[in-house]
Amino acid sequence: MQITSIAAIYFLFWVMSAFVMLPFGVRTADEAGVEKVPGQAESAPVNFRPGRLALRATIIAALLTALFVANYEYAWITIADIDVLPKPPGAAAD
Template sequence: MGITTYIAIYFIVWWTVIFTILPFGVRSQHEDGVVEDGTEPGAPQRPLLLRKALVTTVVAAVFVGLFAWSVETGRLTLDMFPLPIKLY
């Protein structure tokens, strides 16, 4: 596979991971007891987006790295996946 394929896979994995970890560790303004005027009480108090983006970047890089290693060494091939239909 080419570098473009791995970049596309990284992009998909990155977005999947970020949406998976976004809800973890988030406390609403209502839960903290400090609701600012004009805001929704359920709005996050401190979403820690930078930390979550960094964690997502590392997790996605490790996953895609392992996937690339598996493909390049021949441990993972398309022949290992069954086709949903018969092609004959």
């Protein structure tokens, strides 16, 4: 596998994990007991920490990319393993 392919897969895993991690650890003003600013949405986070989110996404994306590349190299799970469609009539058995 080329390094550019690995970088592209890492980027996709990073974006996916960042979006999945967004709602975790967020507290609203009511939950934190802080006074709201006039015009503030009730669901607005009190202390959004993008650095912490990026760090978590980086670690998760690195682990997922490593698993993906290892599966690519060692073929633990292949397309044949996840083929759930029935074989057409008259098809040769493998």
